[in-house]
Amino acid sequence: MSATPWYIKGILYVALPAACIAALYLSIPGEVALARTAGWSEHYAPAMPVCLSVYALSAGAIATYRRKMELPGQVTALVGSLMALLLAMSAQSISHLIEQDYMGSSALLVVAVSCVPPLTIAHLVHMAETPSAVRTASQVVADLERENQGLKTAVVAAETENVLSHARGVLTGLGEVSQVTGELLEWAEGETESLDEELERAEKVLKPRNAPLELTAEMIEKTRKTLAAEGKRPTVERVCTALGISQASYYRYREPVTA
Template sequence: MPWYIKAVLRVALPAACLAALYLSIPGEVALAKTAGWSARYAPAMPVCLSVYALSAGAIATYRRKAKLPGQATALIGALMALLLAMSAQSISHLIEQTYMEGSALLTVAVSCIPPLVIGHLIHMAETPSQAVSASEEIDELREANSHLLMALIEHEGRALLSRTVAVLDVTKRLEVEAGTAVEEAAVTLDSIELDMSPRKRGGTRVTGQDIEEARERLARDSGEKPTVARVCEFLGISPATYYRHKPAEQHTADALFATA
C-alpha cells in the first residue's frame, strides 16, 4: 500500500471524522435546547446522535464481514442514525434562521431520541448466539472429530470382526477337509503297500518257490542278480523269512554277492 494511502487512512480519515462531529455539535445542542433540555444537558445530544451513527455503522460493517446474524437491523440502525443526525442539523438550523418554529410534535420527537438510541445500541451490542470464539470452535471441531473417529473405529471393528469370523469358518472347513484328505491318503498308502506285496494278500504264506520265482523275475527285469534286500522288499517279507526258506549254500552265495 502506498504511503499516501496509509496517511489518508491513519490521519485524514480520523481528522475528517472528528471535524464532522465537531461541526455537528452546535446544531444538535441547539435542537436539544429547543426540545427543553437545559444548557447543562444539551451538549450530550451530539454524543447521542453522532457517536450513535458512527457505532451503528461500525457494528453493521463488522457483522457483514463476520457473516453474523443481525446484519439487517444493524444496517437499518446505522441509516436511521444518519437520518436523525442530518435531520437534527437541518431542523436546528431552520429554527435558528427563523424558517420554522418549534412545535409539540418536534419536542416529543427529539425527546424520544435518547431512549431509542439506547435500545438500539443494546440490541446491536448483544452477542449473537451463533457467534462463538475461536477456542469454542476448536473445541467443537475436536468433539465432532472425536465422535467421527469413534464411529469410524466402531464400523471398522465390526467389519474386521466379521472378516475374522469368516476366516475362522474357512479355517475350520479346511481343517476338516485336510483331515479327510489325510484319512484318504492313509487308505491309499495301505492299498499301495498291499499292491507292492501281492504274495501276502489273503493271508498267503511265502514259500521257497515264491522266493525263487521272485529272484528270477527281478534278475530278468534288471539284468543283474538281485540282492536279499531287494527280494524281501519285492515280496514284502523280512530277511529272517527269506533265509528260513533258502538252503544254507544259497545263504553263502547271497552273502558273497552282497559283499561284491
C-alpha cells in the same frame, strides 16, 4: 502482495480520523440547539451531539464488523446506522431551519427529539449484546471440517473419474489386442493346416527308403556287388548305409546263404 502506498496509509490513519472529528465538531452547534429547542437545559443539551453522532459512528462500525465476520444482526445494525445518520442530518437541518425562522418548534418535534436518547440506548444495547447465533470455535472447526470433507469428496470423485476413464482406455486397448490376437490365431490355424497339407504331400512323394515292400533281396545283392566293384568290402553295415535300411531289414530280405 504489494505494500500499501504511504499516501493511502496517511488517508487511513490521518485524513479519515480528522474528517470524522471535524464532522462531529460541526454537528455540535445544531444538535445542541435542537436539544435546547426540545426543552433540555444548558447543562444537558451538549450531550445531544454525543448521542446522535457517536451513535451513528458506532452503528456503522458494528454493521461493518458483523458483515465481515458473517455474524447475525447485520440488518438491524445497518438499519440503526442509517437511522442514526438520518437523525443526525435531520437534527442539523431542523436546527438551522428553526434558527433561520423557516419553522418553529412544535409538540411533535419536542416528542420526536425527546425519544432520541432512549431509542439510541435501546438500539446500542441490542447491537452490543452478544448474538446467540455467534459461531464458537468448535462450530467454526466443524464448518471447516465439513468444507474439507466436501473438497475431499470432490477430489475423490475427480480421481475416480480419471481412473475410470483410464480403465476404459485400457479395456478398449485390451479389446483391440484381443481382436488382433484372434486374427493371429486364425492366421496360425490356417498356416498350420497348410503345413499339414504340405507334410501330407511330402510324405506321399518322399516315402521312407527302408519301406519293407520296396526292399528286395536282389537290391541287397546288387549293392554288395557294387561295393565290391568299388574295392570296398561289402559288409552288412556298408550295405545298410548305402540302402538306408536297418540291419534287421537286411537280414530279413537278403538271400539265404547256400552251403
